[in-house]
Amino acid sequence: MPLSYSSERADDVFLNPTEPEFSLVIPMHNEEDSVPELYKQLLEVMETRYPSFEIVFVDDNSTDRTYRLLAEIAARDARVKVIKLKRNFGQTPALAAGFDYAQGEIIISMDGDLQHDPADIPNLVEKIREGYDLASGWRKKRIDNLVMRRVPSRIANWLMAKLSGVELHDFGTTFKAYRRDTIKRIKLYGELHRFIPALASWNGAKIVEVPIKNINRESGASHYGISRTFRVMFDLLTVRFLLKYVTRPLHFFGAVGFLGMLAGGLIGVFLVLKKLVSGGDVFLQHGPLMMMGMLLILAGVQLVSTGLVAELLARTYFESQGQTIYTVEKTLNHVERSRDSSDEMTSII
Ligand code: UDP
Ligand code: MG
Numbered sequence: 001m002p003l004s005y006s007s008e009r010a011d012d013v014f015l016n017p018t019e020p021e022f023s024l025v026i027p028m029h030n031e032e033d034s035v036p037e038l039y040k041q042l043l044e045v046m047e048t049r050y051p052s053f054e055i056v057f058v059d060d061n062s063t064d065r066t067y068r069l070l071a072e073i074a075a076r077d078a079r080v081k082v083i084k085l086k087r088n089f090g091q092t093p094a095l096a097a098g099f100d101y102a103q104g105e106i107i108i109s110m111d112g113d114l115q116h117d118p119a120d121i122p123n124l125v126e127k128i129r130e131g132y133d134l135a136s137g138w139r140k141k142r143i144d145n146l147v148m149r150r151v152p153s154r155i156a157n158w159l160m161a162k163l164s165g166v167e168l169h170d171f172g173t174t175f176k177a178y179r180r181d182t183i184k185r186i187k188l189y190g191e192l193h194r195f196i197p198a199l200a201s202w203n204g205a206k207i208v209e210v211p212i213k214n215i216n217r218e219s220g221a222s223h224y225g226i227s228r229t230f231r232v233m234f235d236l237l238t239v240r241f242l243l244k245y246v247t248r249p250l251h252f253f254g255a256v257g258f259l260g261m262l263a264g265g266l267i268g269v270f271l272v273l274k275k276l277v278s279g280g281d282v283f284l285q286h287g288p289l290m291m292m293g294m295l296l297i298l299a300g301v302q303l304v305s306t307g308l309v310a311e312l313l314a315r316t317y318f319e320s321q322g323q324t325i326y327t328v329e330k331t332l333n334h335v336e337r338s339r340d341s342s343d344e345m346t347s348i349i
Contacts, residue, residue: 021050021052021104022104023104026056026112028094028112029091030063031219034219035066035070038112039055041114041118046121054102055079061084081101093188095174109174110176111174115216116215127208131206133178133206134197134205134206135178137170138210139173139211139214140214143214143216171197171198186203190235195236199239251307253307254307257303261301264298271289
């Protein structure tokens with residue numbers, strides 16, 4: 001046999017030469033205690049319900065035995081793929097790596113700390129089969145610490161829903177299922193994994209929420225504290241901007257800039273009229289106002305210029321990457337786009 005797997009468990013070897021139907025993407029950083037149990041639970045669900053599957057474990061450069069344990073599993077089970085990152089990049093890059101390598105038609109992401117119950121996978125998957133593009137887990141009954149996690153998360157979720165325009169209850173969980181082209185189109189940066197549904201909505205993805213179990217972390221430690229609230233806020237700002245203005249940044253910067261110039265201009269006119277009508281020393285009488293007028297005009301000019309530069313950047317981005325500013329659902333009697341551009345249709349965000 002040309003197989004290089006350890007011979008003692010040769011009967012366990014499972015070869016899966018064709019592309020699997022399902023991919024599980026699981027980022028792992030120092031989760032040695034969860035590895036065997038997680039693998040066992042995943043097999044229970046997948047082998048009975050969805051036998052054509054792969055598990056893509058992304059080891060985010062763990063310092064414990066996580067990688068070694070994953071490697072042992074991968075040596076026996078060809079359905080298990082392991083991607084080891086070169087340093088600890090964080091959860092979002094780890095997920096992005098997993099999505100890049102995943103081959104399934106339906107891709108499921110989850111945490112590797114057993115806080116997500118594999119038994120919930122079918123509920124997510126069935127929604128995709130029903131026709132949704134993204135099924136997002138919703139920890140309906142929260143069991144986390146009230147002050148440290150539940151209250152900030154409640155407020156954050158509310159804000160995220162309002163500002164991103166995607167009415168989810170729970171942005172904070174990575175337990176989700178996606179149709180392949182939905183997730184492959186999304187480019188993740190920073191810690192934007194929380195906003196995958198919002199980014200997907202830009203492409204017109206049909207999104208649904210599915211209640212999932214909320215389990216306490218039994219081993220290892222959470223990688224996040226309350227400080228993540230601030231980072232989430234900044235990410236929200238980015239997402240809001242991307243969703244609304246990425247193809248027309250001048251509409252955003254220009255509007256604010258013009259308001260500044262208008263206000264500054266009015267102040268200027270007022271001061272000039274005052275000088276003409278009553279003479280006197282306007283600078284002494286209205287020094288602060290004059291400063292404000294000047295600042296407003298300057299800031300306004302700066303903002304408009306920033307907007308123009310951003311318009312240039314947007315064009316460079318779209319055209320150099322062969323990106324489109326739209327996403328096609330399907331075409332009839334028509335296959336090729338006549339424009340000279342790449343076939344690979346990826347979105348901007
Ligand atoms: N994770 C990772 N790299 C990191 C931090 C976290 O791959 O730098 C993984 C971690 O192993 C877990 C998932 O991301 O599988 C979620 O992390 P954690 O459980 O700490 O987050 P929480 O559940 O507290 O939101
Ligand atoms: Mg966790």
